[in-house]
Amino acid sequence: MTTSTIHDIGYRHYDGRRLGRAYVLRSQYVHNLRAAFGLGRPARAKVMPFLLSAVMLLPAAASVAILGFTKEPNALIRYAAYAYTMQVVVAIFLATQAPVIASRELRFHSVPLYFSRPVGHLDFVLAKFGAFVTALFILLAVPVTLLYVGALVTRPDKMKPVMEVVEGENGEMVTGRVQKPDSLVEHTLHYFGGLAGCLLFALVLAAIGLVIAAFTTRRGLGVAAVIAVYMISSTIVVIVQGIAETEANNFTVSGWAGLFSPFNLVDIVQVRLLGAQLTAPAAPSGVVGGLAALAVCAALVAGSIAVLYRRFRKAGLS
Amino acid sequence: MPIIATQGLTMRFPRVTALDDLTVAVEPGVVGLVGANGAGKSTLIRILLGLQPPSAGHATVLGLDIAREGVQIREQVGFMPEFDCLPPDVSATEFVVHMARMCGLPPTAARERAADTLRHVGLYEERYRPIGGYSTGMKQRVKLAQALVHDPKLVFLDEPTNGLDPAGRDEMLELIRRIGAEFGISVLVTSHLLGELERICDHVVIIDGGKLLRSQAVEAYTAASGMLTVEVEEGRDLLGQRLYDQGVSVHPEGRFLVIDIAGESTYDLIRDGVADLGLRLVRLEQRRHHIEEVFATSHTAQPPQPGQAQPAAVGAYGQPPPPAMPGQPTAPAQPDASGQPQPPQDSSATGPQGAPR
Numbered sequence: 066m067t068t069s070t071i072h073d074i075g076y077r078h079y080d081g082r083r084l085g086r087a088y089v090l091r092s093q094y095v096h097n098l099r100a101a102f103g104l105g106r107p108a109r110a111k112v113m114p115f116l117l118s119a120v121m122l123l124p125a126a127a128s129v130a131i132l133g134f135t136k137e138p139n140a141l142i143r144y145a146a147y148a149y150t151m152q153v154v155v156a157i158f159l160a161t162q163a164p165v166i167a168s169r170e171l172r173f174h175s176v177p178l179y180f181s182r183p184v185g186h187l188d189f190v191l192a193k194f195g196a197f198v199t200a201l202f203i204l205l206a207v208p209v210t211l212l213y214v215g216a217l218v219t220r221p222d223k224m225k226p227v228m229e230v231v232e233g234e235n236g237e238m239v240t241g242r243v244q245k246p247d248s249l250v251e252h253t254l255h256y257f258g259g260l261a262g263c264l265l266f267a268l269v270l271a272a273i274g275l276v277i278a279a280f281t282t283r284r285g286l287g288v289a290a291v292i293a294v295y296m297i298s299s300t301i302v303v304i305v306q307g308i309a310e311t312e313a314n315n316f317t318v319s320g321w322a323g324l325f326s327p328f329n330l331v332d333i334v335q336v337r338l339l340g341a342q343l344t345a346p347a348a349p350s351g352v353v354g355g356l357a358a359l360a361v362c363a364a365l366v367a368g369s370i371a372v373l374y375r376r377f378r379k380a381g382l383s
Numbered sequence: 384m385p386i387i388a389t390q391g392l393t394m395r396f397p398r399v400t401a402l403d404d405l406t407v408a409v410e411p412g413v414v415g416l417v418g419a420n421g422a423g424k425s426t427l428i429r430i431l432l433g434l435q436p437p438s439a440g441h442a443t444v445l446g447l448d449i450a451r452e453g454v455q456i457r458e459q460v461g462f463m464p465e466f467d468c469l470p471p472d473v474s475a476t477e478f479v480v481h482m483a484r485m486c487g488l489p490p491t492a493a494r495e496r497a498a499d500t501l502r503h504v505g506l507y508e509e510r511y512r513p514i515g516g517y518s519t520g521m522k523q524r525v526k527l528a529q530a531l532v533h534d535p536k537l538v539f540l541d542e543p544t545n546g547l548d549p550a551g552r553d554e555m556l557e558l559i560r561r562i563g564a565e566f567g568i569s570v571l572v573t574s575h576l577l578g579e580l581e582r583i584c585d586h587v588v589i590i591d592g593g594k595l596l597r598s599q600a601v602e603a604y605t606a607a608s609g610m611l612t613v614e615v616e617e618g619r620d621l622l623g624q625r626l627y628d629q630g631v632s633v634h635p636e637g638r639f640l641v642i643d644i645a646g647e648s649t650y651d652l653i654r655d656g657v658a659d660l661g662l663r664l665v666r667l668e669q670r671r672h673h674i675e676e677v678f679a680t681s682h683t684a685q686p687p688q689p690g691q692a693q694p695a696a697v698g699a700y701g702q703p704p705p706p707a708m709p710g711q712p713t714a715p716a717q718p719d720a721s722g723q724p725q726p727p728q729d730s731s732a733t734g735p736q737g738a739p740r
Contacts, residue, residue, distance in 0.1 A: 076503060076566040079496055079534035083458065083487040092484040106472055107513065173470045178529060181432050181462035181539075182485045183454050382435055 090188045097196030100169070101162050110165070117158045118204055121151055125208035129215030138221040138246040141212060144259025145332075145341030148205050148266045152328045155270065156295040158204055163274035164287035166197045167373070171282050171380050180381035190373045197275060201267035206260055213256040222248050258339040266331045269362050272369035273327055279376045295327070302326035306346045320349035324361050333358035384446055386411050386537055386569050387431060391440035394426050394593070401426040402437070403593040409571075413563035415580035415587040415601075416573040423593040424573040425465060428539045431571075432462060445536055458486070461530030465541035465573075468526065471515025475506055475525045478514060479532050486533035493532075500528045503566075504558060520551040527558065531568070538562065540572040544579060556583050581605070605671050613640040613653055614666035625656050641670065 096105075102118075103111035124142065132140040148155060170176045179189055224246055247255070274291050281287040302325050309318040323329035323345055332345035337355025348354060388408040394401040401423040418424050429435045431444050433453025442449045444456045469478065476497055483493035501510045504524040509517070514525060523543060530538050543559065544552045560583040563570050574580050580587055581601060589596040597604075615622055623640050626633045629652055632643040642649060657664045 077499065078567075079488070079492065081492050082489060083533075084489055085487060088489075089485055089487055092481075096481060096484075105477060110472065169470060174464075174466055174468045175470060177434075177464055178462070178468055178482060179485060180434055181457060181460075182482070182533075183458045183487060184485055185454075382429060 086183070086185070086188065089182075089184055090192055093184070093189065093192035094196050094199075097166055097193050098199055100165055101197060101200035103165075113161045114158065114200075117154055117161075118207070120154050121158075121204055122208050122211060124151065125211040125215075128212060129219065132215060132221060133219045136224045138224050141216055141221060143342060143344070144209050144212060144255050145262050145335045145339065146344040147209050147212065147259065148263060149328050149332050149344040151208075152299075155201070155204065155266070156292065159201070159270050159274040159295070160288045160291035162200065163197065163271075163278040163291055164281070164284050166193050166200075167275040167278035168282050168284065168287055171279065171377075172284065176377055176380040177382070186374055186378045186381065190370055190377055194271060194275065194370060194373065197271040198264075198267045201270055202264055205263040205266055209256070209259050209263060213252065213259075216252050216256075217249070220249075222246050222252070255341070258335070258341055261339055262331065262335040262341065265334055265362060266328075268366050269327050269331055272365045276369045276372050279373055299326045299328065302329060303346060310347070316347060317349070319347040320354060321357075323347050323349070324358055330358050330361055334362065385409055385443075387414070387442070387444055387571065389427075389431075389440065389442040392427070392430065392437050392442055393439040394423070394430060394435070395438045401593050402430070402590075404440070405590065405593065405595050406440075407588055407595055407598045409586055409588060409598070411569045412585035413559065413570045413572065413583055415577075415584035416571055416590070417575065417577050417580060417587060418573070418590040419575055422575075422590050424590065425541055426593075427590070428462070428541055428571070428573070432457060432460065432539070459536045461533065461535040461538040461568075463526045463530040463538065463540045463543060465545060467522065469514045469522055472513055474513055475501060475510040475517075475521075475528070478525065479528050482529040483532040488533055496532050496534070497528070500532045501525075503531070504528045505554070519546045520548075520554070523547060523551070523555060524558075527555075531562070531566075535568060537569040537571065540570060542573055542575075544574060544576070552579065559583050609644050610670040611642045611644055611649070611653070612636075612666060612668050612670045613642055613657075613664070614638055615640075615657060616663040616665055618660055618662045621660050622653075622656050622662060625660065626652060629656075639666070 099105050102114045125147065128140060128142045132138070142150065170179070180186065273294065277290045277294055278287040281290045302322050305322045306319040309315045309322065320333075323333055326345075329345040329347075332341075332343065333348040334355055335341040336343045336345075336348050337352060338359060349357065385408040390406050392402050392405040405423075405427070416424050416427070426435070430437050431442060431449060433444075433449045433456050436450065445459055447456045447459075449456065473481075479497040479501060480493045483496050484490065488496060501524075504527050506521060506524050506528065509521065514522065517525070523546075527540070527543065530540070540559065544555050547555055556579055559570055559572055562568050563583070563585070572580065572584070577587070577589075581604070584601050586598070586600050587604060588598045613622070619635060619638065619640060623633050623635055626640070626642065631645070631649060631652055633640055635641075642653065644650075653667065656662075
C-alpha cells in the first residue's frame with residue numbers, strides 16, 4: 066500500500082437492515098421539511114423562515130392581548146380571515162422557501178443521486194410536496210391556534226354582548242342590534258374550519274410556488290418569479306373585481322374573477338363550503354361557487370404534482 | 384455470473400445513436416469502460432441503472448433485468464456521476480448520511496457508514512465543513528463516498544479522475560483499485576484515458592460511437608504483439624532497406640525498426656542482415672501491445688508511445704510496406720484464429736483518413 070498507512074484499517078461490509086420505501090419516503094419528507102425552515106443548513110438559511118414565522122405570530126398575539134385587555138369579543142381576528150389578512154407575509158415565505166424545496170437539487174445537479182438509489186420519482190415529488198405543504202400549514206396554523214388558545218383563556222363568550230353598528234332603513238347609522246358573542250363550541254367549530262382553510266391555503270400555495278420555483282433554477286430568479294406571479298394575479302383580480310363592481314355593478318363577474326387569485330380562491334371555499342365570513346373582495350354565490358373553487362384547487366394540486374414529476378424525471382437523466 | 388451483460392443494447396436519440404447494438408459481458412472485478420467523449424459511456428450507465436429504457440435490446444446487472452428489476456438493481460449499486468452534484472451549503476457528513484438514508488439505511492447505521500466511508504476515501508476533519516469550500520479532489524472523494532456508503536455490490540464511477548491534478552489522479556486510481564481489491568466491490572469505471580485504466584482494471588471494454596470496439600482482459604491488450612523492435616547503433620536504414628528487399632514487412636519508428644514476425648526465418652534474416660552489414664545490435668525484443676493502440680486509428684489524439692514520436696520517418700524505403708494487418712482497424716473485437724488479440728497496428732494508422740503512405 067502506498068500512502069494509506071492511516072486510513073488503511075480495513076473495509077467493513079454492511080450487513081445490517083435496509084429499510085424499505087416507507088422509510089426512504091419518510092426520511093425525504095423530514096429532510097425537506099427541515100430544509101424549508103433552514104434546519105441542517107447554515108444560520109443564514111434560517112433567518113428568513115424564522116423571521117417570517119415570527120412576523121406571522123405578531124398580529125395573533127396582539128389580537129389576543131387586546132382581547133384580554135379590552136374584553137371586546139370582536140378584537141379577536143377571525144380564524145378563517147388570518148391567512149388572507151397576512152397574505153403578503155405568506156407570499157414572501159412562499160417565494161423564499163419554495164426554491165429551497167423545489168430547485169436546490171436541480172441547481173446543484175444532485176437529482177440523479179436520488180434516482181440512482183431506490184427512490185421513486187413520484188415518491189421524490191410527493192415528499193417534497195408534502196413537506197412544503199406541512200411547512201406552510203405550520204406557518205398558517207400556529208398563529209390561528211394561538212388565537213384559539215387565546216380565546217380559550219380569555220373566554221370571549223362570557224364577555225358582554227356587543228352593540229353592533231348597522232345601517233338603518235333611511236341610510237343612517239344606528240347602534241342597536243345586539244350580537245351575542247360566539248360560544249366556545251362555535252369557537253371550536255370555527256377554529257377547525259380555519260384549520261381546514263389553512264390546509265387548503267397550504268396545498269394551493271405549495272402547488273403554485275413549487276412549480277414556478279422548479280422552472281426557475283437560479284435562486285434569485287425563483288424568488289422573484291413566485292412573488293411576481295402572486296402580485297400580478299392578485300392585482301389583476303382586484304382591478305377586475307373593482308371595475309365589475311363599481312362600473313358595471315356586476316357582482317357575478319367579480320365573484321368568479323376571485324378564482325384567479327390564489328388567496329381569493331381559497332377564501333371562496335372557506336366562505337361557501339366551510340361557513341366562514343367573506344374576507345376576500347368577492348366570491349361567486351352558492352355552493353356551486355364553492356365547489357367550483359374547490360375543483361380549481363384540486364386541479365392546481367394535481368397539475369402541480371404532474372408537472373413536478375415530469376420535471377424531476379427529466380432532471381434525473383441529466 | 385457476469386456482473387453486467389448486455390445484448391443488442393441500442394439507444395437512439397432523435398439526432399444521435401448513443402449505443403448501437405452493444406453486446407458485452409463482464410465478470411466481477413474492476414472493469415474499465417473507455418471511449419471518447421460522446422461515445423455513449425454515460426448513456427450506458429443510465430440504462431444499466433434502469434433510469435432510461437433502451438430503444439432496443441436488453442441487459443442484466445448483477446443478474447437482474449434492467450427493465451423489470453430496476454429498483455432491486457439500484458438497491459445494490461452505487462453511482463458516482465461525472466458532473467458536480469454536491470450541494471455546497473451542507474457538510475460532507477450530513478450529505479453522505481442523507482444519501483445513506485435514501486438507500487434505506489436506518490439513522491444510526493447511516494451515520495456510522497457515512498463516517499466509515501468518508502474515512503476510507505480519505506476525508507477526515509474537513510468532512511464537517513460545508514462542501515462549498517472543498518477542492519476538486521475532495522469533492523471527488525465525497526462523490527465517491529456517497530456511491531459507496533450503502534455498501535453496494537457494484538459501483539458505477541463516471542470519469543472519477545476528471546479535473547484532478549496528476550497527484551490527485553494517482554490517489555483516486557489507487558482508491559478505485561482498493562475498492563475492487565480490498566473492499567470486494569466490483570467497479571465499472573469510465574474514462575477517456577486508457578493509460579490510467581491499464582493500471583487498475585482487470586478488464587477493459589472499449590466503445591466508440593456507441594459500438595463495441597473491444598472487450599478483453601487487460602493482459603490481452605498488453606500481450607506480445609507479433610512484432611519485433613530492433614535497434615542498431617548506426618545504419619538503421621541500411622538494415623531496413625535490406626530487410627525490405629528480402630520481403631520482410633518493416634518500417635522505421637524513431638530510432639528503431641519495427642518488424643513483423645512472419646516466422647522463425649524473420650529472426651534469421653535480421654541476424655544475418657545485422658551481421659552482414661557489420662552493424663552493432665543494441666536491442667532485439669518482442670514488442671508488447673499498449674492498450675492505447677486500440678485508439679491509434681480513432682479520432683482521439685492519444686499521445687503516441689515512447690519512441691514513436693517521429694512520424695516523418697514512417698514509411699521511408701521508397702514504397703510503402705504492406706499494412707501489417709489488412710482490414711483490421713476499428714473492426715469489432717475478434718481474436719484471430721490463434722486466439723491472440725490483434726489490435727490495429729501503427730503502420731495503418733493513417734489508413735482511415737485515406738492518406739497514402
